[in-house]
Amino acid sequence: MLPAVLVEHVRKEFILRHNRAMGLKTRFLALFHQSKRERREHFLALDDINLHVEPGEALGLLGHNGSGKSTLLQIIAGILEPSQGRVITRGRVAPLIQLGVGFHPELSGYENIFLNASLYGFRNRDTQKRVKDIIEFSELAHFIDTPLKNYSSGMQMRLGFAVAVHLQPDILLADEILAVGDQPFQEKC
Known part of the structure; x- marks a missing residue:
């Protein structure tokens, strides 16, 4: 039987931008090029996640705040794209x-x-x-x-x-x- 949800090697990385306090002029100029005051940091939310959920099965995700549970659900729902890996859903997703x-x-x-x-x-x-x-x-x-x-x-x-x-x-x-x-x-x- 084909799984209802298949998650293979899913990775999700976000880029966090840290801006120091900027005036209106600096913010406007930052729209056209990266400001020297802007610092970027990579944040790994999910790494090599694999799931196989059969039709009729229930799955619960447990973890601390910020552990990636909501991110994974958003990827399965198609709201977010994974940075790597793939997700296949079969059927109507709510x-x-x-x-x-x-x-x-x-x-x-x-x-x-x-x-x-x-x-x-x-x-x-x-x-x-x-x-x-x-x-x-x-x-x-x-x-x-x-x-x-x-x-x-x-x-x-x-x-x-x-x-x-x-x-x-x-x-x-x-x-x-x-x-x-x-x-x-x-x-x-």
């Missing part, structure tokens, strides 16, 4: 990595369900069949016509998670985003 991604703050929760589902490739008629269950699972029926900008972070997480699981992705990537929900909702997830 990344729950950052609050608000795939949502528009001016739209209502109801409208955002359709917007988010369209980003996963669903047509409106397919989403319409699931919208009642999404709203019920999110426990946001009372607020569903309210613009998202008025939602708390926990409410946004509830809506995002409810949409993602009801669209039945093949691969669900969840970062610490679930930590913002209350205990009963976390247990429900």
